[in-house]
Amino acid sequence: MNVERVSVRSILTRTSGFLASVTSHSAQPYRGCSFGRSACGVGCYARHNRWITQGRPWGEFLDARVDADRSYRTHVARERAWARRARGEFSIFLSSSTDPFVPQERTLRVTHSLLLAMLDEPPDAIVVQTHTDRVLDELDTLRALAARCRLRVHLSIESDLDTLPGLPPPAASVDRRFAAASALKAAGLRVVVTVSPLWPIADPDAFFARIAACADAVVLDHFIEGDGSRDGARTRSTALPAAIAAVDSGANALAHRDRMAAIARRHLPDRVGVNIDGFAGRFGGP
Numbered sequence: 428m429n430v431e432r433v434s435v436r437s438i439l440t441r442t443s444g445f446l447a448s449v450t451s452h453s454a455q456p457y458r459g460c461s462f463g464r465s466a467c468g469v470g471c472y473a474r475h476n477r478w479i480t481q482g483r484p485w486g487e488f489l490d491a492r493v494d495a496d497r498s499y500r501t502h503v504a505r506e507r508a509w510a511r512r513a514r515g516e517f518s519i520f521l522s523s524s525t526d527p528f529v530p531q532e533r534t535l536r537v538t539h540s541l542l543l544a545m546l547d548e549p550p551d552a553i554v555v556q557t558h559t560d561r562v563l564d565e566l567d568t569l570r571a572l573a574a575r576c577r578l579r580v581h582l583s584i585e586s587d588l589d590t591l592p593g594l595p596p597p598a599a600s601v602d603r604r605f606a607a608a609s610a611l612k613a614a615g616l617r618v619v620v621t622v623s624p625l626w627p628i629a630d631p632d633a634f635f636a637r638i639a640a641c642a643d644a645v646v647l648d649h650f651i652e653g654d655g656s657r658d659g660a661r662t663r664s665t666a667l668p669a670a671i672a673a674v675d676s677g678a679n680a681l682a683h684r685d686r687m688a689a690i691a692r693r694h695l696p697d698r699v700g701v702n703i704d705g706f707a708g709r710f711g712g713p
C-alpha cells in the first residue's frame with residue numbers, strides 16, 4: 428500500500444449523477460481506499476474511475492488529504508450558500524469513493540479533523556457511509572455532530588456471508604459490522620444498513636430480522652441499476668458476478684433484489700429503501 432500525504436483544493440465536491448438526489452456535496456478525506464483489495468473492493472464502482480486511480484491498481488494506493496479540514500473551513504460558506512439556493516439544503520455524503528475509516532485513519536486522522544471542522548460549521552445533513560466497525564472510533568464526534576445537524580450512518584453489510592467463493596476476506600466481518608450498528612443505535616444515532624451491492628443471502632429471514640433489531644432502516648442495492656452503468660456493465664466486468672453465481676445463480680438478476688425486498692419488508696415495514704431512493708432516505712413504496 429502506497430500512502431501519500433496530499434493537499435486538496437476543495438474537499439466539498441458538488442454532486443452530480445445519481446448522488447445528486449442524495450446530497451448536495453460529497454467529501455472524500457482520502458483518494459483511493461485501503462479496503463480495495465478486500466471483498467467489497469472487487470465490485471467497487473470507484474475502482475473504474477480513472478480520475479481517482481490515475482492508472483494505479485485499486486487498493487494499492489491511498490492519498491491522504493491531510494488539509495481536508497482547512498479546505499472545508501475555507502469553502503463551507505460559499506458551498507452552503509450555493510447548496511441552499513440550488514439544492515434546497517447543504518448536505519454531505521462522506522464518502523462515495525473511499526471509506527472514511529480506512530485503517531490509516533487511526534494515525535492520519537484526516538476524517539477526524541474534517542468532522543471537527545463540520546462540528547464548527549455544520550451542514551444541514553450528513554450521511555456517513557462505511558464498510559467497517561472502525562466508525563466507532565468517532566462515536567463521540569458523531570454524537571456531537573448529530574446534535575447539530577441531521578446525521579445518519581450507513582453501514583454496508585452485503586449479506587450474512589462474510590465473503591463469496593474466490594473473493595478475498597471482508598474489510599470487517601459481518602458480526603463486527605452488526606455489532607457496530609448496535610453500538611451506534613444504542614448511542615442514539617440513526618443507523619441504516621446498506622445491503623450494497625446485494626449478494627446471495629443464506630438465511631434472508633434471519634438476516635433482515637437481525638437488521639431490524641439494530642437499524643432504523645435498510646437499503647437494498649443490486650449492482651444492476653446500482654453501479655452507475657447500463658445494466659450493471661461495470662460490475663459485470665469484475666469477478667463479482669461469477670462469485671455471486673457460485674452461491675446462487677439467480678442472484679445476478681433483479682428478481683433476486685425484489686425477492687429480498689419482500690422479505691425485508693416483513694421485518695422492517697416502511698423502512699426498506701431500494702437502490703438510490705434508499706440512499707436518499709426515501710423508504711416504503713411498493
Ligand code: SF4
Nearest residue numbers: 460463467468471525
Ligand atoms: S470500502 Fe467502499 S470505497 Fe472502499 S473498496 Fe470497499 S466499497 Fe470501495
